[in-house]
Amino acid sequence: MRHHRSKSGLTLQYAIVIIAMLCFVFPIVWMILTSLKNENDAFTAVPKWLFAVTWDNYRTVLVEREFARFLLNSFLVSAISTVASVILGCGIAYPFARYNLKGGKNVLTWILTLRIVPPIVSILPIYLVFSKIGLLDSYIALVLMYTFMNLPLATWLLYGFFKDVPGEIEESALVDGNTRFTAFFRVIFPIIGPGLVSAGLLSFIFAWNEFLFANILSGPHVRTAPVGLNEYATPVSVLWGQIAAAGTMIIIPIAIITLILQRKMVSGLTMGAVKG
Amino acid sequence: MKKLRLARTGPYLVMAPGMILLLLFSIYPVLFLLKISFQEYSPISIRNPFVGFANYTNLFQDHNFWNALKVTAIFVVSTVALEFAIGLALAIILNRLPIGQRLFQSIVLLPIAMAPTVVGLMFRFMMNEQYGVLNYFMELLGFSRQAWLSDLHLALPALIITDIWQWTPFMMIILLAGLKGIPDEPYEAASIDGASPWQMFRYVTIPQLSRIISIALLLRTIDAFRIYDTIYMMTKGGPINVTSTLSWIVYDQGFKFLEFGYGAAICVVMLIIVVSFISLIMKRMNLFEAEGSR
Numbered sequence: 001m002r003h004h005r006s007k008s009g010l011t012l013q014y015a016i017v018i019i020a021m022l023c024f025v026f027p028i029v030w031m032i033l034t035s036l037k038n039e040n041d042a043f044t045a046v047p048k049w050l051f052a053v054t055w056d057n058y059r060t061v062l063v064e065r066e067f068a069r070f071l072l073n074s075f076l077v078s079a080i081s082t083v084a085s086v087i088l089g090c091g092i093a094y095p096f097a098r099y100n101l102k103g104g105k106n107v108l109t110w111i112l113t114l115r116i117v118p119p120i121v122s123i124l125p126i127y128l129v130f131s132k133i134g135l136l137d138s139y140i141a142l143v144l145m146y147t148f149m150n151l152p153l154a155t156w157l158l159y160g161f162f163k164d165v166p167g168e169i170e171e172s173a174l175v176d177g178n179t180r181f182t183a184f185f186r187v188i189f190p191i192i193g194p195g196l197v198s199a200g201l202l203s204f205i206f207a208w209n210e211f212l213f214a215n216i217l218s219g220p221h222v223r224t225a226p227v228g229l230n231e232y233a234t235p236v237s238v239l240w241g242q243i244a245a246a247g248t249m250i251i252i253p254i255a256i257i258t259l260i261l262q263r264k265m266v267s268g269l270t271m272g273a274v275k276g
Numbered sequence: 277m278k279k280l281r282l283a284r285t286g287p288y289l290v291m292a293p294g295m296i297l298l299l300l301f302s303i304y305p306v307l308f309l310l311k312i313s314f315q316e317y318s319p320i321s322i323r324n325p326f327v328g329f330a331n332y333t334n335l336f337q338d339h340n341f342w343n344a345l346k347v348t349a350i351f352v353v354s355t356v357a358l359e360f361a362i363g364l365a366l367a368i369i370l371n372r373l374p375i376g377q378r379l380f381q382s383i384v385l386l387p388i389a390m391a392p393t394v395v396g397l398m399f400r401f402m403m404n405e406q407y408g409v410l411n412y413f414m415e416l417l418g419f420s421r422q423a424w425l426s427d428l429h430l431a432l433p434a435l436i437i438t439d440i441w442q443w444t445p446f447m448m449i450i451l452l453a454g455l456k457g458i459p460d461e462p463y464e465a466a467s468i469d470g471a472s473p474w475q476m477f478r479y480v481t482i483p484q485l486s487r488i489i490s491i492a493l494l495l496r497t498i499d500a501f502r503i504y505d506t507i508y509m510m511t512k513g514g515p516i517n518v519t520s521t522l523s524w525i526v527y528d529q530g531f532k533f534l535e536f537g538y539g540a541a542i543c544v545v546m547l548i549i550v551v552s553f554i555s556l557i558m559k560r561m562n563l564f565e566a567e568g569s570r
Contacts, residue, residue: 013369017376020366021383024445028386030409031398043407088294095287109558114302116554118502120523121543124312124530125305128319148301151294180286209391211505216531226393230509233397240401247394251386258389259382266449269388269495 028251035244042241057245061232067246070228074250077139077224078207081146085203086196088147089154094184097162098170108159115152119212127216137219145213150203157202157268161195162188194264201261202268205254225250306547309540317537324537331541340517340525341542347432348521352500355439359496360489362440363447368481370448371455381452384445392442396509399438400425403510431511431519438506443499447492454488455481494557501550522546 034042035058041051061067092111096104126145127136135141165188173183214224229246232239258265313331317324335341370377387395402410403424411421424434462480471479482489504523507513513520513528520528522542529539 010373013373014376017366017369017373017380021380024384024387024441027395027398027402027441028390030402031394034401045407045412047409047412088297092291092294095291099287101287111298113551113554114298116498116550117302118523118546118550120502120504120526121309121547122301122305124526124536124539124543125308126301127530128308128536129304131319144297144301148297151298155294205389209393211391211393211508215508226391226505229393229397233400233509243397243401247391247397250394251390254389254391255386258385262382262385265385265389266453269446269450 031244032248034240035248037241039241042244057241058249061242061245061249065228065232065242067225067228067249070223070225071249073139073218073222074208074225077142077146077222078204080139081143081150081207082200082203084143084147085150085154086158086200089151089158089199090196092151092155093158093162094188097159097165098167108156111152111155115156119149123213123216130217136217137221139222141217142214142222142224145217146203146207146210149210149213150206153206153268154199154203157199158192158195161192165191197261198264198268201257201264205258208250208254309543309547312537313540313544315537317540318534319536320534327537331538334538335541335545340520343517344520344522344525344542347517347519348501348503348523350432351436351439351503351521352497354436355443355500356493356496358436358440359444359447360493362444363492364451366444366448367451367455368477370452381449384448387442387445388449390442392505393509395438395442396506399434399441399506400510403434425511426515428515428518431515435503435506435510435519438510439500439503443496447496450488450492451485454485457488458484490557490560497553498550 036053036055037048037051038054038056041048095101096108101107130136130141169187169191170183173187174180178186209226210224211226211230214227215230218224218227225246229243229250232243232246312324314326314328315324316327316330370380373380402408405411405421405423405426408424410424415421422430424430458481462484463476466476466480502523503521504527507519507521507524508527511519513524523546526539526542526546529535529542
């Protein structure tokens with residue numbers, strides 16, 4: 001497939017790819033442009049490509065509408081649940097990868113199937129339990145929920161990485177006078193670094209973007225950014241300029257870390273089927 | 277002695293916190309759902325009488341349920357099929373480009389990383405009848421303006437287009453990674469045998485990619501089946517019920533009508549669908565044996 005490549009064929013291929021890429025980029029660019037327009041420029045039948053840039057939407061959203069607090073909530077909940085998922089994920093993945101535990105494969109398969117359960121199925125019972133024990137609208141509720149949500153993915157990714165660490169490395173560390181515990185941190189930890197980054201990155205993105213659980217479990221105190229965003233779209237009026245500004249602020253941090261950690265992202269998205 | 281005991285219990289101690297969390301949040305909800313699916317259950321009432329199979333028999337007579345099943349099926353099949361077809365085509369083309377591959381790959385990661393809520397609102401804005409930019413492009417291309425999200429025939433396709441925009445890149449990236457992993461030899465052997473490009477694609481590329489294709493299709497099917505965020509932002513199940521998926525009617529029953537028992541019955545049906553689908557797939561692809569050969 002890598003031979004005879006005609007010049008016109010290549011031009012056609014570039015044309016197709018470039019058109020496709022424009023389609024993928026345009027909505028994002030359009031949102032960012034909208035966030036920088038005033039109301040008159042944003043709502044026109046013929047799109048305005050040149051306009052006077054204004055930061056009013058950002059100012060309104062951040063100062064008057066508490067969006068800064070929602071972003072902070074999102075960050076706290078995502079960061080804490082990410083750390084928890086990675087630590088607990090190591091706890092499960094490491095023993096299964098290192099020891100021949102009875103029924104290990106069945107347990108791992110079961111953990112994988114948890115990724116498959118639609119979130120709407122868990123939310124009815126969990127809403128009832130959390131409301132009974134007074135956890136609604138608390139950081140703990142969302143952190144627990146997101147840790148549970150990301151743990152299967154983290155476990156599977158890390159299991160793949162632990163499996164690739166040769167047993168001899170650890171054995172020789174033990175001979176050198178390490179305990180299992182210190183051997184883990186001195187020898188294995190550095191090797192599975194990429195796995196930790198993959199699992200952490202994906203857990204963070206999924207928690208940051210999550211809406212269903214946040215919408216139902218959070219109230220005025222721990223509202224996350226995706227839920228706060230939805231508040232600017234009321235049945236009466238939809239404040240598109242502010243939505244565009246808030247939406248841009250939600251995607252910018254994720255876009256940056258995604259571009260920096262591209263290959264980790266790909267391996268995470270496929271649950272380790274493609275190595276990063 | 278003590279050391280020996282620790283060596284034996286150690287692994288279990290380390291995994292205990294994670295396993296407990298997983299068990300608590302998965303087993304309990306399922307058991308609880310099963311129980312209340314036989315009750316007339318509402319979070320605000322004190323008596324929640326058992327009603328036998330009433331929720332289920334009502335469910336099977338409820339045209340909203342059958343409609344949701346149909347909408348979900350259409351959504352899942354059309355998004356996954358189109359995303360796969362477009363994704364594969366783009367991956368193959370991209371894989372042959374001498375320069376620009378990495379740049380295009382980076383661009384395409386952006387939709388994947390975006391919050392579906394943001395994507396939903398963004399597309400709702402672009403699909404607005406009066407000032408939406410999509411209608412502007414439609415007119416440029418000689419088509420007429422459409423009320424995308426309030427038209428009975430266009431609302432579901434509009435959701436499908438949105439999903440294709442966000443998730444085709446996912447297919448493309450996975451398949452591209454797969455294509456890069458195919459060695460040159462089978463192609464060389466095939467070209468010595470005088471195979472046409474189509475035969476090479478059919479008998480070399482596809483078989484070599486089969487494992488990665490199944491993983492990509494599986495993951496996308498699972499995620500398309502649970503579609504909720506974009507519906508919430510774009511159509512709220514409407515107009516009438518043409519975009520009401522299974523997830524959406526559970527949400528409606530639970531948090532709008534507070535009919536948790538009825539909602540639970542729908543959840544149980546959803547679980548049965550997913551579990552049977554997955555066990556069918558899992559039987560065909562052995563996860564652990566393939567592990568070593570990637």
